[in-house]
Structures are given as structure tokens and as C-alpha cells.
Amino acid sequence: MDGKQSSTGWDPREAAAASLMAKGLSVPPEMAPENRKILLVGQGARFTDSVLDYALNLADRLGYDLVAVNVGPASPAAGPLAGLKARARRAWFCAQASWAWRPVRKRLKAAGLKAEHQVRFGGLGEVMTVLHREKRRIEFVLNATDSREADMLGGVSLPVFTISTGKGEMNMTAEPNVRQVLGRTLGWGAATVALYAAVFLNSESIMGYFTRGGWYAALPVATVFLFSYIHGTFAHHLWEALGIRAPQQKVRPQARPARRQRPRPRLRLNV
Amino acid sequence: MHEMAGSVPFIDLNSTTILFLFCVGFVGGLVSGFIGSGGAFVLTPGMMSLGVPAAVAVASNMCHKFPKALVGAIKRYKYGQVDLKLGLIMAASAGVGVQVGIKIQEWILKTWGQAGSNLYVSLTFVAVLVLVGGYVFYDAYRIARQGGGEKVSPLARRLKQIHLPPMITFHTANTRISLWFTLPIGFATGMLAATIAVGGFIGVPGMIYVLGAPSLVASATELVIAFVMGLGGTLKWAVNGMVDIRLTLIILAGSLLGVQLGAIGTTYVKEHMIKVVMGTIMLIVAVSRALAVPRYLTDLGLMALGPGTLTVLNKMSFLFMCLALVVGAVIILGAMWRAEVSRRPGIEATEESLG
Numbered sequence: 001m002d003g004k005q006s007s008t009g010w011d012p013r014e015a016a017a018a019s020l021m022a023k024g025l026s027v028p029p030e031m032a033p034e035n036r037k038i039l040l041v042g043q044g045a046r047f048t049d050s051v052l053d054y055a056l057n058l059a060d061r062l063g064y065d066l067v068a069v070n071v072g073p074a075s076p077a078a079g080p081l082a083g084l085k086a087r088a089r090r091a092w093f094c095a096q097a098s099w100a101w102r103p104v105r106k107r108l109k110a111a112g113l114k115a116e117h118q119v120r121f122g123g124l125g126e127v128m129t130v131l132h133r134e135k136r137r138i139e140f141v142l143n144a145t146d147s148r149e150a151d152m153l154g155g156v157s158l159p160v161f162t163i164s165t166g167k168g169e170m171n172m173t174a175e176p177n178v179r180q181v182l183g184r185t186l187g188w189g190a191a192t193v194a195l196y197a198a199v200f201l202n203s204e205s206i207m208g209y210f211t212r213g214g215w216y217a218a219l220p221v222a223t224v225f226l227f228s229y230i231h232g233t234f235a236h237h238l239w240e241a242l243g244i245r246a247p248q249q250k251v252r253p254q255a256r257p258a259r260r261q262r263p264r265p266r267l268r269l270n271v
Numbered sequence: 272m273h274e275m276a277g278s279v280p281f282i283d284l285n286s287t288t289i290l291f292l293f294c295v296g297f298v299g300g301l302v303s304g305f306i307g308s309g310g311a312f313v314l315t316p317g318m319m320s321l322g323v324p325a326a327v328a329v330a331s332n333m334c335h336k337f338p339k340a341l342v343g344a345i346k347r348y349k350y351g352q353v354d355l356k357l358g359l360i361m362a363a364s365a366g367v368g369v370q371v372g373i374k375i376q377e378w379i380l381k382t383w384g385q386a387g388s389n390l391y392v393s394l395t396f397v398a399v400l401v402l403v404g405g406y407v408f409y410d411a412y413r414i415a416r417q418g419g420g421e422k423v424s425p426l427a428r429r430l431k432q433i434h435l436p437p438m439i440t441f442h443t444a445n446t447r448i449s450l451w452f453t454l455p456i457g458f459a460t461g462m463l464a465a466t467i468a469v470g471g472f473i474g475v476p477g478m479i480y481v482l483g484a485p486s487l488v489a490s491a492t493e494l495v496i497a498f499v500m501g502l503g504g505t506l507k508w509a510v511n512g513m514v515d516i517r518l519t520l521i522i523l524a525g526s527l528l529g530v531q532l533g534a535i536g537t538t539y540v541k542e543h544m545i546k547v548v549m550g551t552i553m554l555i556v557a558v559s560r561a562l563a564v565p566r567y568l569t570d571l572g573l574m575a576l577g578p579g580t581l582t583v584l585n586k587m588s589f590l591f592m593c594l595a596l597v598v599g600a601v602i603i604l605g606a607m608w609r610a611e612v613s614r615r616p617g618i619e620a621t622e623e624s625l626g
Contacts, residue, residue, distance in 0.1 A: 196524070207516065207517070210512075210514065211514070211515075213509075213511050213512035216509075217509035217514075218509075220334055220516045221509060224334055224516075224523065227338070227520060228341060228527065231523065231524065231527050232531070235342075235527045239528075239531055239532060239535060246535055247538060247614075
């Protein structure tokens with residue numbers, strides 16, 4: 001893919017720089033053409049490691065910059081305080097996305113790569129159209145969402161390569177491994193045992209207070225709430241550790257009918 | 272439900288007591304998590320058979336019931352089975368029902384004494400359990416014969432068409448019905464809870480057959496009602512210093528394990544299994560209460576039976592009550608096991624085709 005076939009069309013800066021170089025003159029920095037870019041689009045607050053690895057390696061090999069976009073859901077206005085709720089949801093999404101991008105920044109610095117991280121909200125099609133207008137020299141798109149290329153691009157004509165990881169990007173958090181689950185179970189179990197020991201080793205004095213009546217009634221009530229939280233969490237992890245959990249229910253996004261598009265390059269990458 | 276003055280004797284605990292309470296708590300929690308109610312009716316007489324005074328037994332039982340219901344409700348809410356709006360509206364009317372039920376109990380106690388009160392309780396028990404439990408069981412059998420697939424009951428369909436404002440839409444229960452049909456179900460739940468300590472035996476079938484909620488949503492929503500009623504009742508008892516926190520915590524140790532397992536179970540098995548378990552338990556408990564009736568009739572002088580016979584009948588009554596819970600638990604665990612086993616081969620086949 002070279003500049004002439006770039007989908008962004010004729011770039012005046014690039015043409016001027018090219019003509020200077022053709023004359024053997026050096027190109028001043030402010031006229032230097034922008035580097036070509038890969039647009040990586042994800043539909044969650046973070047990209048999975050396999051997707052990031054692939055995108056960064058590809059950018060490195062091609063010498064392109066990377067623009068990574070986390071697209072958050074458009075919040076429909078509903079009910080009282082809808083604006084406030086929407087703002088809070090967006091702030092939370094942005095915070096999660098920034099937090100997830102921090103280790104990536106370190107990797108980029110170490111590899112000497114240039115990448116930009118953006119968070120946008122709304123439908124994929126709208127976000128893509130806006131980005132396509134804003135960013136120059138996007139060569140192609142890496143699709144790390146669950147949506148199909150046709151739904152994604154709207155009217156934008158860019159090559160799209162869909163990265164399928166097998167699990168789907170809706171399943172953002174990895175399955176907890178056995179050691180984590182066991183660790184959690186034992187941790188909460190220890191807390192439960194500690195609580196029970198505390199009550200039963202001091203049962204005389206506790207019974208004395210708890211059965212006084214009146215305002216002391218708050219004591220047994222507060223105690224059972226505390227035990228419910230600690231022991232309840234232990235019980236949850238215990239059943240999980242024993243492999244007894246509800247069958248997973250994946251949320252399937254509603255597929256919008258695809259608009260007829262010109263045939264575009266399709267490549268499924270199994271990473 | 273009388274105030275007790277002076278010091279109340281709290282029992283000493285030994286390993287048998289602890290094990291018994293833990294196991295009954297677990298099984299009760301399992302059934303509760305699955306059908307939305309149950310367990311309480313075994314625990315109170317169970318504790319009394321250990322020597323716990325009646326008031327302390329009721330109070331400690333209630334004090335474990337509401338956190339168990341909370342944990343179960345939260346878990347089933349995560350599975351999308353709880354209709355919070357329905358639960359809260361019914362809890363409000365159930366609260367009123369409880370007060371009315373208590374007043375009726377007190378009046379009967381005053382008029383006919385303890386024996387008369389017990390007879391009233393037992394007869395109510397038997398009537399409700401046989402009628403409602405029998406119908407629930409028959410309905411489950413019919414659905415199983417047809418190969419599954421619950422449908423909204425004809426009564427509910429007719430009631431939903433009656434436009435009596437305010438009409439309320441319950442999204443999770445997938446029903447839109449007048450408030451004036453919703454409130455009586457909650458009220459009856461509260462009344463029954465005050466009488467026989469299990470409101471869910473009217474609440475859950477009521478939500479299914481009168482309001483048209485699916486049994487999964489009805490049993491999950493019942494936990495919300497149980498939480499609210501349990502909390503209210505506990506506060507009343509705790510203010511009088513009747514809660515034996517040691518008993519409560521031991522039962523809770525078992526029931527929090529059981530209630531989560533029961534909740535998970537609802538996602539494993541076919542929906543009509545809830546009706547099967549509920550109907551079965553109700554019918555066996557009806558037998559148990561029927562076996563206790565002769566004793567009250569004898570006390571009131573309406574029947575003449577020897578003390579030996581009465582003791583045997585009492586023991587059998589208690590046994591049948593425990594049997595109800597055990598049978599319910601066995602059905603739940605059996606259904607979960609079968610569902611798990613039938614799931615496994617499918618997964619293995621996929622792995623083979625990929626490998």
C-alpha cells in the first residue's frame with residue numbers, strides 16, 4: 001500500500017513534500033507528511049492482549065502509526081437524571097479505558113512506536129465516519145468488535161480486517177483461572193471461619209448484649225448482614241471452585257441489516 | 272406472639288445440635304433458593320424439639336430467613352429472574368397481611384385457647400396446601416407430559432384484560448395487570464406467613480396463576496417479599512431480645528450455601544421443575560399437618576385417642592415434615608445432576624470436532 005492508493009485521496013502536504021524530495025531538497029519538519037495509520041477499533045473499555053499484540057506487531061512491521069479507539073455505548077436518554085447517568089457512565093468508561101491503556105503506553109515507548117488512544121461514544125458507523133474525517137492517512141481498519149464490517153463502516157470506504165479471537169470481544173474479562181478461584185475461596189473461607197470463631201468464643205458476652213432488647217436489636221441484625229456478606233461471598237466462590245455455576249449467557253448484539261456495499265477486502269485473522 | 276418478661280432460657284449447644292441445625296439450614300436454603308420459600312416450617316419445630324422455647328425458635332428462624340432471602344434474591348437478580356417492582360409492591364401489601372393475620376391469631380387464641388389456635392393453624396395449613404399444592408403439582412405434570420413450555424394460565428389472561436386503573440407493567444414478569452389484583456396476592460402471602468410461617472405457598476402460585484408471571488420469576492420475586500417480611504418480623508422479635516444469634520448463625524452457615532446452590536439450580540433445570548418441587552413439598556407437608564390434627568381435636572374434647580397413639584402421630588407428623596424438605600432437596604439435586612450430565616456429552620463432542 002503506497003501513498004498513491006491511499007484511501008484518503010490526494011494529500012497536498014504529501015505532494016509538496018514529495019516534490020521537494022524529488023528535487024533533492026530536504027523537507028522541513030512542519031511540512032513532513034503524516035505517517036500512515038492503522039485504525040484499531042474495539043467495542044469495550046479494553047483490548048485483549050492478543051489483539052494488541054497483533055496490532056502493535058503489524059504497525060511495527062509496516063512502519064505505520066496506530067490509532068486505537070475504544071467505542072463506548074451511546075446512552076439512550078431515559079427517565080429522570082438521564083443526562084447525569086449518561087455522563088457518569090461515560091466517565092466510568094473513559095476511566096476504565098485509560099487505565100487499560102497505561103501498560104500499552106509503556107510497551108509503545110519501549111518499542112519506539114507511535115500510537116494514539118481515543119475514546120469515543122456512539123454507534124460504530126458514526127464514530128468511524130467522524131474519525132475518518134479527523135485523521136489523515138488511515139490505511140486500513142483492524143476490527144476488534146463483534147460487529148460486521150458492513151455495519152461498522154457506514155459510508156466510509158476503507159479496507160477492514162476483522163480479528164476474531166474465538167471468544168468474541170463481548171467477553172472482555174478472561175475466565176478466572178483455577179488458582180485465582182481457589183485462592184479467593186480460601187481467603188473468604190478464612191474470613192468466615194474467623195468471624196464464626198469470634199462469635200462463638202465470646203458467646204456469653206455476645207448473648208448478653210444481643211438479647212437486651214430495645215436499641216440492642218440492631219446488633220443481631222447488623223451481625224447477620226455482615227455474616228451474609230462474608231459467608232455469602234465464600235459460598236459463591238466455593239460453588240464456583242467446585243465447578244457449579246450458571247451456564248454462561250453471552251449477550252448477542254442485534255445485527256442490523258447490512259447495506260449493499262462494494263466488495264471490499266475481507267480477511268479473518270485468527271490470533 | 273406474646274411478650275415474654277424476665278430472663279429467657281437459651282439452650283446449650285453441642286455438636287449434635289450444631290450439625291442438625293447446619294444440615295436443616297442447608298436443605299432449607301436449597302429449597303428456598305429454588306422455589307422461593309420453604310425451610311422455615313421445619314426449622315421452628317425442629318429447634319423446639321431441641322428444647323428451644325417457641326418464641327426464641329420463631330425469632331431466631333426469622334433472623335436467618337431475611338439474610339438468606341437477600342443472598343438468594345441478589346443471586347437470582349443477577350440471573351435476571353427477579354422482578355423488583357412486583358416484589359416491593361407485594362411486600363408492602365404482605366406487611367399489612369401479616370398484621371391482620373396476627374390479629375386473627377390473637378382473637379382465635381382468646382376465643383378458643385391454645386388448642387383451638389393450633390387446630391385453626393393446622394386446618395388452614397391442610398386446606399391451602401392440598402388445594403394449591405395439588406393444583407401446582409397437577410399443572411407441572413401436565414407441562415411435563417407436553418414436553419415442557421410454560422404458558423400463562425387462563426385465569427391470569429382473563430384478569431389481565433380487565434382494565435382497573437392503576438394498571439402496572441411488570442417488565443421482568445412480563446405481565447401488565449391491575450394493582451387491585453396484585454395487592455390481594457401480597458396480602459394473602461402476609462396472612463399465611465403470620466399463620467403458618469410460609470407465605471410463599473400462596474405467594475408463588477398466586478404470582479404464577481393470578482398475575483401470569485413465569486414460575487422462574489415468581490419464585491425469585493418471592494425472595495424479595497421474604498426478605499422484607501423477615502426483616503420486619505426480626506426487628507419486632509429482636510427488640511424483645513428473643514433472637515438467639517448462635518442458632519441463627521449456625522443455620523445461616525448452612526442456608527447461605529444451600530440458597531446459592533438452589534439459585535444456580537434454577538438455571539440448570541427446566542422451568543416446570545419449580546412447580547414439581549413446590550407441589551411435592553406442599554402435598555407432603557399437608558400430610559404432616561393432617562397427622563397433627565387429631566391431637567388438637569383430642570385436646571378440644573372433640574375426639575378421644577390414647578396418649579400412645581397421639582405420641583406416634585406426633586412423631587410421624589414431624590417425620591413427614593422433614594421428609595418433605597428432604598424429598599424436595601433430592602428432586603432439586605437430581606434434576607441438577609441430570610441437567611449437568613446431559614450437558615457434558617455436547618461439550619465433549621464439540622472438542623472432538625475441533626481437535
